[in-house]
Amino acid sequence: MNKRLFFSSAIFLLGLGAARLALPVAGRALSPAGAKIVQAAQGFLAGLDEKQKAKASFAFDDKERFNWHFIPRDRKGIPLKELGSSQKQKLQDLLAASLSEIGLKTADQVRGLEEILQELEGPNGRFVRDPELYYASLFGTPGPQGRWGWRFEGHHLSLNFTLDGERVLSATPLFFGANPALVQHGPKKGLRVLAGVEDLARELMKSLDEKQRQEVEGKEKPEEWEIQGATSERYAGLLPRGLPAAKLSEDQQKIFERLVKDYIKHLPEEASRAIYQEVKAAGADQIQIAWRGGIDPFEPHSYIIHGRSFIISYANFQNGAAHVHSGFRLLKGEFGL
Numbered sequence: 001m002n003k004r005l006f007f008s009s010a011i012f013l014l015g016l017g018a019a020r021l022a023l024p025v026a027g028r029a030l031s032p033a034g035a036k037i038v039q040a041a042q043g044f045l046a047g048l049d050e051k052q053k054a055k056a057s058f059a060f061d062d063k064e065r066f067n068w069h070f071i072p073r074d075r076k077g078i079p080l081k082e083l084g085s086s087q088k089q090k091l092q093d094l095l096a097a098s099l100s101e102i103g104l105k106t107a108d109q110v111r112g113l114e115e116i117l118q119e120l121e122g123p124n125g126r127f128v129r130d131p132e133l134y135y136a137s138l139f140g141t142p143g144p145q146g147r148w149g150w151r152f153e154g155h156h157l158s159l160n161f162t163l164d165g166e167r168v169l170s171a172t173p174l175f176f177g178a179n180p181a182l183v184q185h186g187p188k189k190g191l192r193v194l195a196g197v198e199d200l201a202r203e204l205m206k207s208l209d210e211k212q213r214q215e216v217e218g219k220e221k222p223e224e225w226e227i228q229g230a231t232s233e234r235y236a237g238l239l240p241r242g243l244p245a246a247k248l249s250e251d252q253q254k255i256f257e258r259l260v261k262d263y264i265k266h267l268p269e270e271a272s273r274a275i276y277q278e279v280k281a282a283g284a285d286q287i288q289i290a291w292r293g294g295i296d297p298f299e300p301h302s303y304i305i306h307g308r309s310f311i312i313s314y315a316n317f318q319n320g321a322a323h324v325h326s327g328f329r330l331l332k333g334e335f336g337l
C-alpha cells in the first residue's frame with residue numbers, strides 16, 4: 001500500500017475539491033467567482049418588480065436560510081413559473097456564476113426529469129410535477145460587503161451558497177437527485193443524470209477483495225441511510241466506520257478519486273488553503289467508506305463516505321433502485337457558521 005501516493009492524488013484532489021466549496025479565510029483575496037456571483041445576484045434582483053423582490057428576499061439571519069430539503073413540498077422564494085423570460089435568463093446567469101458548466105447542465109437535467117415524472121404518473125399523481133416549481137431565495141443583500149447568501153431549490157435539487165461580500169464562504173449543502181435514474185422511454189431514453197456517482201461507486205465495490213468487503217459492508221438496510229441529517233443546518237447524521245481509504249490499492253485509489261471528483265465537479269474552480277490543509281491533515285486513515293445493500297444494477301444500495309471535514313451521502317433504493325439521492329456536505333463552515 002503506497003500511502004504517499006494516496007496523499008499526492010486522492011487526498012490532494014479531495015482537499016482541493018473541498019477547498020472549492022468553502023473559502024472562510026479571513027483577509028483572503030476576493031475571488032473572481034465570488035465577484036461574478038455578486039454581479040449576477042444584483043442583476044437578478046434588479047430585474048424583479050417590488051412584489052417579486054419581497055417574495056424572493058429574506059434577512060440573512062432568517063431561519064428560512066437553513067430550511068432546505070430535496071423532497072416535493074411547498075417552498076418559499078420566487079418560483080421560475082412566476083418569472084418572465086428576461087428574469088429567467090438573469091436567474092440562469094446567477095446559476096451559471098455559482099456552478100460549473102457541468103453543474104449548470106446537471107441542474108437543468110434534474111428539473112427536466114419532472115416532465116418525465118409527470119408523464120409516468122399522469123394527472124392524478126401524488127405530487128405536482130413541474131420543472132418550473134424551482135425557487136430562488138436570497139438572504140441578505142448581495143454586494144461587495146456584508147454576509148449574504150442565496151438558494152435555488154425544488155424537487156431533487158438544493159443548491160446553497162453563502163458569501164461574505166465577494167468571498168465565497170460555502171457552496172454546500174449540495175444535493176442532486178434523479179428520478180427516473182434511467183429514462184427508459186421517449187426522446188430522452190437512455191439518459192442517466194447521475195450515472196457517475198452510481199457507476200463509479202459500484203466499480204470501486206467490485207474491485208474490493210474479500211477482506212476489504214468485510215470492512216466496507218454492514219447489515220443495515222439501504223433505506224436506513226436515506227441521506228440522514230442532510231436537511232439540517234449542521235450535519236448530524238451517521239458517520240459510520242467502514243473501510244479506511246488508506247487500505248485501497250493504487251488502482252482502487254484512482255477509482256475513488258474519480259468518484260469524489262464526480263461530486264465536486266458541479267462547482268466552480270475555487271481553492272481554499274484552510275480547507276485543503278484540514279482535509280490533508282486528517283489523513284487517509286480518517287476517510288471511511290461504508291456501503292449497504294447490493295452491488296449489481298437495480299439492487300437497492302446506499303453508501304456514505306466521510307472524512308474529518310466532509311461527508312458524501314448516497315441512496316438508491318426506491319422505484320426498483322432507479323431513484324438516486326446524492327449529497328455533498330462540509331462538516332464545518334456551511335452557511336458561514
